[in-house]
Amino acid sequence: xxxxxxxxGARLSGSVEVVGAKNSVLKLMAATLLxxxxxxxxxxxxxxxxxxxxxxxxGMGCGxxxxxxxAVDRVTITVPDKLSPExxxxxxxxxxxxxxxxxxxxxxxxxxxxALPGGDAIGTRPLDMxxxxxxxxxxxxxxxxxxxxxxxxxxxxxxxxxxxPSVGATENIMTAAVLAKGTxxxxxxxxxxxxxxxxxxxxxxxxxxxxxxxxxxxxxxxxGLHATSxxxxxxxxxxxTWAMAALATRGDITVRGAKPEHLRILLDKVxxxxxxxxTRVDGFRVSIDRRPKSFDVVTLPYPxxxxxxxxxxxxxxxxxxxxxxxxxxxxxxxxxxxxxxxxMGADVRTDGHHAVVxxxxxxxxxxxxxxxxxxxxGLVIAGLVADGVTEVAEIHHIDRGYVRFEEQLRDLxxxxxxxxxxxxxx
Numbered sequence: 001x002x003x004x005x006x007x008x009g010a011r012l013s014g015s016v017e018v019v020g021a022k023n024s025v026l027k028l029m030a031a032t033l034l035x036x037x038x039x040x041x042x043x044x045x046x047x048x049x050x051x052x053x054x055x056x057x058x059g060m061g062c063g064x065x066x067x068x069x070x071a072v073d074r075v076t077i078t079v080p081d082k083l084s085p086e087x088x089x090x091x092x093x094x095x096x097x098x099x100x101x102x103x104x105x106x107x108x109x110x111x112x113x114x115a116l117p118g119g120d121a122i123g124t125r126p127l128d129m130x131x132x133x134x135x136x137x138x139x140x141x142x143x144x145x146x147x148x149x150x151x152x153x154x155x156x157x158x159x160x161x162x163x164x165p166s167v168g169a170t171e172n173i174m175t176a177a178v179l180a181k182g183t184x185x186x187x188x189x190x191x192x193x194x195x196x197x198x199x200x201x202x203x204x205x206x207x208x209x210x211x212x213x214x215x216x217x218x219x220x221x222x223x224g225l226h227a228t229s230x231x232x233x234x235x236x237x238x239x240x241t242w243a244m245a246a247l248a249t250r251g252d253i254t255v256r257g258a259k260p261e262h263l264r265i266l267l268d269k270v271x272x273x274x275x276x277x278x279t280r281v282d283g284f285r286v287s288i289d290r291r292p293k294s295f296d297v298v299t300l301p302y303p304x305x306x307x308x309x310x311x312x313x314x315x316x317x318x319x320x321x322x323x324x325x326x327x328x329x330x331x332x333x334x335x336x337x338x339x340x341x342x343x344m345g346a347d348v349r350t351d352g353h354h355a356v357v358x359x360x361x362x363x364x365x366x367x368x369x370x371x372x373x374x375x376x377x378g379l380v381i382a383g384l385v386a387d388g389v390t391e392v393a394e395i396h397h398i399d400r401g402y403v404r405f406e407e408q409l410r411d412l413x414x415x416x417x418x419x420x421x422x423x424x425x426x
Contacts, residue, residue: 008363014411021236035079035226039077042232045235052098055091087113087114093115137155139151174219185216192301193233240309243286245312246286253285253286273320319362343368346360379392393423
């Protein structure tokens with residue numbers, strides 16, 4: 001088994017580049033299904049989830065060609081006039097984001113057969129709101145033999161209220177609505193930058209969407225869409241990860257290519273911790289030359305602090321001065337990470353959807369396992385501030401969301417390498 005071997009004690013210093021958001025790129029790639037022809041998605045991160053989504057689209061009859069132009073990675077997806085409406089289990093099970101093909105397939109073919117998705121072990125993420133919204137639009141949906149099977153003779157606009165501002169439900173309903181008859185209104189829609197990004201791409205394809213960036217989206221269906229070219233929004237979660245890494249290691253990191261306005265709450269937490277935040281035209285810089293102070297964390301839908309930044313924040317708080325309260329409002333199993341960082345000496349106690357973190361001067365290296373993408377990078381950050389050596393196993397999770405992660409860490413001064421484990425898997 002390959003692991004990341006992390007030697008503690010480094011102060012990270014230097015600059016890193018952030019590319020397109022995983023949580024946007026996968027949805028943009030799926031949205032190309034809505035229009036025959038060749039659409040290009042740029043600012044592509046070289047991660048395994050993108051490869052899986054490309055293979056998934058190819059399995060539906062699309063062509064996909066990756067290229068690099070002016071130092072920017074792109075994928076051109078050629079969508080045929082006739083699509084296969086089935087998304088097979090062997091690929092869908094690997095990434096949760098694959099469910100985003102449901103809306104486009106229904107809109108284009110009137111039918112979809114999509115395996116129930118897999119992905120990270122961070123708790124239940126039910127599809128009830130996806131189904132309820134699509135059913136209001138005239139879609140018959142059922143579960144058969146591990147697949148979501150959807151049929152529609154005519155998609156029609158509807159007024160849809162989401163009980164929770166679900167990103168996935170907003171995306172699937174919206175991508176179905178752009179080709180439906182009439183107008184669809186989604187109230188309590190998700191407002192994440194990745195939703196705005198998808199809306200902007202759909203508009204460039206000829207869709208009619210009002211209220212972009214607000215909690216109410218009004219989509220007027222059109223007869224057809226056309227192929228387009230669109231660059232994905234920068235990855236705010238990766239950018240926030242580097243901010244927490246700077247805080248934990250008392251470092252100085254410039255994050256290029258990021259949008260600081262997408263991380264206002266997190267960067268405010270850096271300020272509370274005693275760090276210095278310098279916003280720039282092309283990103284931001286986080287620096288701190290002392291032990292950080294504790295701060296409380298409450299995860300909420302955007303514009304709140306993202307749940308995907310919770311493990312990285314806990315890693316920084318584990319070596320901060322004082323005590324912090326963490327409230328996790330989105331995924332009940334996200335605190336699985338706490339069991340692993342506790343193996344490194346972190347003083348973390350959980351109770352339901354709350355955790356208390358009492359900061360210590362330093363952690364101690366230990367063998368640990370990543371349970372999801374963000375837990376993986378959180379454990380690496382913890383390893384950077386631990387005495388001795390930490391081995392992080394199950395690093396395929398990290399590869400799903402971070403480009404050249406260990407190389408970027410080495411560029412910042414860390415002693416990190418990918419090695420065959422002598423502890424795990426033997």
